[in-house]
Amino acid sequence: MVNSMVQTPKGKEGDTLAPKTLEAALASLAQEGAIPYAGGTDLMVAEDERRPFLFLHNIAELQGFSEDDEYYRLGAGLTYTRIMNDKRMPALLVEAASQIAAPAIRNAGTIGGNIANASPKADSALVLVATDSLVRLVSAAGERVIPIGQFLVGRQKTTRRPDELLVEILMPKRWLADYRFTKVGGRKALAISRVSFAGLFAAESGVIQHLALAFGAVEDTIVRRPQIDGLLIGKSVEEARALSEEWLAAWDAAITPLRGRVSARYRKQVCLNLAAAFLKSRLESTD
Amino acid sequence: MRCEIEFTLNGATTQWAGEAGRKLLDVLRDEFALVGVKCGCREGECGACSVLMDGVLVNSCLVAMGRLQGCEVLTIEGYRLTERFKVLDRALANRSAVQCGYCIPGMVLAAEALLAACPRPSDAEVRRGLSGNLCRCTGYNAIAGAILDASKEGEGLW
Structure with missing residues (x-):
């Protein structure tokens, strides 16, 4: 930071403002503790024009x-x-x-x-x-x-x-063939997710090979619990049906939504609805 | 962090020095008096401050000045000198698509970005193209209709 106060980075080739190579950017980061600026769409919401940005758009x-x-x-x-x-x-x-x-x-x-x-x-x-x-x-x-x-x-x-x-x-690349992505927002564009969901599924010869669910906008981090989805992996469709309530109850216990602009209860219920609907649709299509 | 940059503003080579993290929106309005660039929300929610940066639609409230070295910025003040603008201007007037007008500079540049990429858009494509630009007066139908009109009347321009 001291460095950046002393010299004015110029917007010219080889400078420290918007380096053209990864090496130059890393050298800047190592010395100055600059803030990497990619698209700016999150960073620039904050009103602080004195931040020491390192602009990354020129780096191939x-x-x-x-x-x-x-x-x-x-x-x-x-x-x-x-x-x-x-x-x-x-x-x-x-x-x-x-x-x-x-x-x-x-x-x-x-x-x-x-x-x-x-x-x-x-x-x-x-x-x-x-x-x-x-x-x-x-x-x-x-x-x-x-x-x-x-x-x-x-x-x-x-x-x-x-x-x-x-x-x-x-x-x-392995499990991408069969997926569902659902964004629950208040409008079609410019919506911040109230709940977001991504699910991946794969089955072969009636046996579940892969199941991976993730939930966004419910806790401080995106929720993914491989051990819960693992309850159903390796199971036949019939076995998975029999276990599906246990699986859903495990998700119910695992998700602790924060109260935000929408209630925690709403978020939890939407998560469980999305999970149950996703599994049901995949078990049906595997039958 | 201060910086000195050179960029093209509405066709003119421009030098600028100041805080690299300053919002393009503020510089355009306060230092270059380009007040056709409107300030609605300062957080990328409304699209009123839209400009074209190297031909690409961006929210000027979310662009730091340090990002602009070597870039071309076009605001409504520069765009209004073009033939394309005249077509959009006429189409908006014919439909009485402008009420308070605050969103319109951003809407027009969003329309330009859309038509440049997709000269004969569908109604759905127009609405998607305008989806980052909020209007609290018109209900959008007249604006979307005007852009569809412009896409037909401006045959060959886009």
């Missing part, structure tokens, strides 16, 4: 998209609009992105920012939690790849160190 590594056998690899700086307009993107993520805010926000807001801002109502983060995605954090000292559940640890709280940058998201 944050704009990439590729896939291998196992993962979709999304640059953290991809905007929602870019995600929506790229036919290679996973449909679940496109569906969530297209329901975020409105065009002007989607043009600026990024998937990395949506995660790093660590709102429990973040719709693309919900998808990444439901899919057990990984995040790649890079610093001048090295890098680490961690499950998103270990990154998002509280309301506006992540395990990112100040010298680290969220560079890439790795979304596993």
Whole structure:
């Protein structure tokens, strides 16, 4: 911070305001404790023009998209609009992105920012939690790849160190074929989720191979409980039907909604309705 | 954190120095007197402050000045000099689509962004294109209708 008061960063090549390379950005982060600025759509709501922003839009590594056998690899700086307009993107993520805010926000807001801002109502983060995605954090000292559940640890709280940058998201491809995304909002656009839901399901020969539910906007972090969904994995449709009340009761016990603009009771009931409806529809279609 | 930047504002190369975190909205209105850029909510909820940044619709209340180095910013004051604006202007007038008018500069730029990407939109596409722009007077129907009119009358412009 002291550095930034002494010199005025100029908006020219190789500067510290909007570095053109990841290395330069990481060097700035290591020294100055700057605030990474991706799309600005969350950061700029706060009225504090003196913050030491580090503008990330010029860094090519944050704009990439590729896939291998196992993962979709999304640059953290991809905007929602870019995600929506790229036919290679996973449909679940496109569906969530297209329901975020409105065009002007989607043009600026990024998937990395949506995660790093660590709102429990973040719709693309919900998808990444439901899919057990990984995040790649890079610093001048090295890098680490961690499950998103270990990154998002509280309301506006992540395990990112100040010298680290969220560079890439790795979304596993394996269980994406059959999904449901539901955003419960007060209006069609510019809605902040009252409850958001993502569910993944897979069955083979009548046996459940995968079940993953995630709920947004109900607690301080997005809720995902693999051990609860695990009750039904490996079970036949009939067994799953017999266990479904136990499964739903476990979700009932696991979710402790906060009272926000809508009541905790409403949030809880909507979560359970969404969970029950999702399971029912998948068991029926598996029969 | 202070910065010095150079960007293009309504076609003119412009130097600016100040806090990098200052809102583009405030600079446009308070320093460049571009008061066609309206301030409604300062948090990206209303779209009244919409501008085009490198041809892309953004809320100027959510853009920090430091982001603008090398960018082109177009406000309603610059856009109104174009042929496309004249078509939209006429279409809005013909439908009496403007009441208090506060949302209209943002609406017009949202319409431009939509038509540039999709010259012959459906009614649903128009409404989606305007979905970040709130209007408390008109109920939207006249505005959406005017944009559909403009898309037909402006054949070849978009």
